[in-house]
Amino acid sequence: MERLHVGGMAHIWRVTRDDMSPPAILKAPIVQDGDDATAIVSFEMEQMILPLLTGPHSPRFIASGDFSKKPYIVMERIEGESLLSRIDHAPLPVAEVTKIGIGVAHALADLHRQHVIHLDIKPSNIMRRPNGEITLIDYGLSRHDLLPDLLAEEFRVPIGTGPYLSPEQIARDRSDPRSDIFALGVVLYYLLTGVRPFGYPRKKAGLARRLWRDPEPPHSLNPECPPWLQEVILHCLEPEADKRYATAAQLALDLANPEQIQLTERAEKFSADSWLVARRRWWMQKFSPSRFTRSKASRRASAPIVMAAVDLSEANAPLAEVLRETAGRIMKTAPGARLACVTVIKTSRLRLDSPQDEQGANLHVRRLVDVRAWANDLGLLPEQVTAHVLEATDPAAALIDFARENHVDQMVIGAGSPIRRTIGPTAARIGAQAPCTVTLVRLPRPTDLAPEGEDVETEPDSGFGI
Known part of the structure; x- marks a missing residue:
């Protein structure tokens, strides 16, 4: 057993056992008297969600123990490295940023299909396997559409990592998968420019600005950014969720086919929106009724x-x-x-x-x-x-x-x-x-191709392009 990492909420250990191969990861929450209960509740959420996930885009669940004895989760150890290792090299080439975006968008689409919103997409939670496939880790802040959301029920403040929080998360809505699309937009912006689009605010007032303010266009910080990639990133970072990509699958499709992306005024921007546009957004979000009514299933069905x-x-x-x-x-x-x-x-x-x-x-x-x-x-x-x-x-x-x-x-x-x-x-x-x-x-079957009672000769379908 080897300790690999001590985070804000948990210890991470590398563990082995005679009947377990290859080595796995054991995650144990940090629980001390007087500590914030967030660590406990987020650990409970991960214990509920991780066993339900399947596929290569999430770690394979192995075992867990509850708080009655010793709380822990044992899961697959992902060989590879997180995107955190690439941050120091930013700005990255456009081709690499695009490839990362496609991989994470596919991972999110798979996650959303399983009724889960990650809600903490950031470089350290994005792992690249040796074959290049993306795996998302750390589901302590996630929400499952078919399970109780303990974090929403027990806390009345925005929960997540400040630079990557979506406007709706700041408004304490945890039900929209487009929050993950916003966070991916932040990651792509950061990798492409070396700058966080909204800085690193630590107070609620600083966080709230992104409900009505948009960032400086990526091209203004990195002239190598092509118009189509600026279009995609700013589309992800729209303050209003309804103006973002409707699904992660649609985002992946665009990134994989940049020559077919329809450019709008986003692609041509050289500065953030005017104070008048921002003021209008501020007014709308302050006085409009709640927009957070539809489930993930209904959103996906509409797009x-x-x-x-x-x-x-x-x-x-x-x-x-x-x-x-x-x-x-x-x-x-x-x-x-x-x-x-x-x-x-x-x-x-x-x-x-x-x-x-x-x-x-x-x-x-x-x-x-x-x-x-x-x-x-x-x-x-x-x-x-x-x-x-x-x-x-x-x-x-x-x-x-x-x-x-x-x-x-x-x-x-x-x-x-x-x-x-x-x-x-x-x-x-x-x-x-x-x-x-x-x-x-198929076409309607014609009645005059053969006399009544006479068989019609059939032939195999030869397929496309013959």
Whole structure:
């Protein structure tokens, strides 16, 4: 047993046992007479939440002991280092900041899907495994949507790390997952500029300023910051939660596709908002009724990522039209939704395919143009739509992987030709394996393709891009 760290609320030990491999971490709260009860309550919260979490973005729970004897939590030891080690090297290159942002956004999306808001996102709580995957640690200040929030019930002050607290946390609302998006925006700003966007306030008045004040634009501190990254960071740091990214999944999708980010006035700012704009925000937050009414589930339901798997081959043109109509109807039910339009170029396993079409144009670019044209007829706002061309030997696997990696909530896909009696194998496999709701779309079966009582010949679904 080796002590690794003494924090403000707990001791961290490296522990081993004959029947336990590899070594684990034991966390024990610091409990002394007269101490602030926050350490005890936050430890209780982590004991409740950590065993419920699954996946690589949180440490694996091993065991725990309660306060009747000796309180402790034993969990997986994450090999790797925290982002705290990179702070001294800030400002970091844009490519590294972007990669970190994508990883943390994916981790947050996974956490939010499990009904948990972290509420203490900061460099020391963000770990990078040797394979580059992000793991979030320290759930003492977190909230689970289906468990009692002991911190909210027992304390009447903002709880968290000052520089990273969201405006709603300062207003003592712990129910909004967009608080984690705000904190991630602070982290990205800090890594990109070497400066905390709101300093390090220690008093309530200093904390409260971010309810109505925005930070200096990152480009004013780091001229290497491209407009699209300033757009993303300031979008995360909006004082009003409703103006931020609706979900971490949408944020990850933008960071992974910077060329498709729709730039607004945020991208062009060279200074913080005027005192008049700040005054208006101050007035609104002071005299408006509480905005904190919806649960995480309802917020996510209003801002899903919808994926349209589009086959634009000439033979499937009628089906593509029906697919577009279906996608349009789905998007109308959720005004905050994002539509990812995806098509697949099927390649051979030997990679001998020509990158050009019959007219000599780049096939990937041609497909991208075609997908964008297909999406344009939906009449959606540009910031609601992204277009993606995948190249894969297995179209079904590529579509399933895209849905999983981008936290897609619903996929819409054509089920095949109207003359086929069964769903083709590509659509059937996606329906069985996709990590989301799948809507299969097909043309109405025509009644005049074959005489009554006569069988119709069927053929297997060949997949996308043939």
